[in-house]
Amino acid sequence: MNKDEIQFPITFVVFDMEWNQPISYMPAPVNPKELPGEIIEIGAVKLTMDSETSFSLSRPFSIIVRPQFYKIMNRQVSRVINKSTDDLKRGVTFPEAYQFFADWCGDDYILCAWGDSDISILKSNLKIHGLSSEVNERFLDIQPLFGRVAENTAQQRSVAYAVEFYRIPQTDDFHSADKDAYYEAKILKETLTDYFAMKRNPDKQDSSDLPNLRQYISNPNLNTQFKWKTGVFPNEKAAVAVALKEKLFCPICSETIEATLEWFSSGHTWMSLWQCSEHGPLTAKIRAKKTPQQEFYGTGQLKFVNGNAARYVQEKWEEKLKKQKEIAEFPERCDENEQNCEQM
Ligand SMILES: [Zn+2]
Structure with missing residues (x-):
């Protein structure tokens, strides 16, 4: 069958x-x-x-x-x-x-x-x-x-x-x-x-x-996600940079997975798309979190997703490309909306 x-x-x-x-x-x-x-x-x-x-x-x-x-x-x-x-x-x-x-x-x-x-x-x-x-x-x-x-x-x-x-x-x-x-x-x-x-x-x-x-x-009985955490750093950027270096494997079969969309940032979240040849598409996300001592650590989550969730990440990436293109064409808009530019 x-x-x-x-x-x-x-x-x-x-x-x-x-x-x-x-x-x-x-x-x-x-x-x-x-x-x-x-x-x-x-x-x-x-x-x-x-x-x-x-x-x-x-x-x-x-x-x-x-x-x-x-x-x-x-x-x-x-x-x-x-x-x-x-x-x-x-x-x-x-x-x-x-x-x-x-x-x-x-x-x-x-x-x-x-x-x-x-x-x-x-x-x-x-x-x-x-x-x-x-x-x-x-x-x-x-x-x-x-x-x-x-x-x-x-x-x-x-x-x-x-x-x-x-x-x-x-x-x-x-x-x-x-x-x-x-x-x-x-x-x-x-x-x-x-x-x-x-x-x-x-x-x-x-x-x-x-x-x-x-x-x-x-199959809800399979372990379909993997989470990781970094040590603490004085700033968000350093914490994220270390979190981004994590080597990722399929949470089900532990085989190497391939990035189908490399890491990019959307606001304060970093996203990427992956594929296990046996088990299908995964998304990964990284965010920095603050400790009570005002230090930062990175947290990551890799998980299996259905086609829609993968598409959501894809759409965020396309949105970002569009914004980048706009800024390249009309740099003056960047001054009007500084926050948007920072996210790039
Ligand atoms: Zn797998």
Whole structure:
């Protein structure tokens, strides 16, 4: 089988979660870095495709989880999801809820969510409960797929935006896990409908360089990023210069990777694009950070990305080239906007 082909029937499990967050002025019972959000609700909808044009949606899965660590409702979170501390006393424990969810999912599916925060919150919750943080090995982020297929953009859109874009009837408010999962499944259905239609018409505008669906599916269990940090320096420039010298390897296979776009600065961030011949495109970013002693150190992050995120970096580079050209042609503009010139 061609590994780029999707085989029907195929099931997408679109999940969405709500989580509570620690309260900054209260001592947290666990390290907030290890548990940035505690899950209080899991919602999901299955989208099954029998062919490129045949879809069916399941009834929603929904379960309320009783938090064990962040038991007081964070006010900012409450404003969004409209729940009170009293509501957090209901529900089953996370390990129970997750077992229900895993049983409902079955065993042959592609896990989907809007953005990558749900999957990382899920993994942190599994870990804190001493459960294996290995999740389904195929994960599809709907957000960048929607961006590419619907608008041919690398911009990040909200669920509400995509609902409006596809004119999906809004019968409920957003921000309850099962309703959001339902809307996201509807968006995925429209996006996949468009995607397969574009594949059938490769000559049409926007269709020609449409990435394969596989490019949007990753394995969330692989270590797909590498972070590094420099020592401290008296100024930002020196810290960045050392960070830029880091030799980079593929975080999955440790093989040498090739720069497809060399390091350039955009504001205070340095960016570059890389490629592992086996595992695909990566982006790398470097920023300088300040210590309390007013010294600087460089931090870098190399990670696997989908085609959209790589395109974002490419677009930043093109923007910069354009600006540089303008400045070369009209140097007087440079004086008007000194900050822009400094960034060059
Ligand atoms: Zn690799």
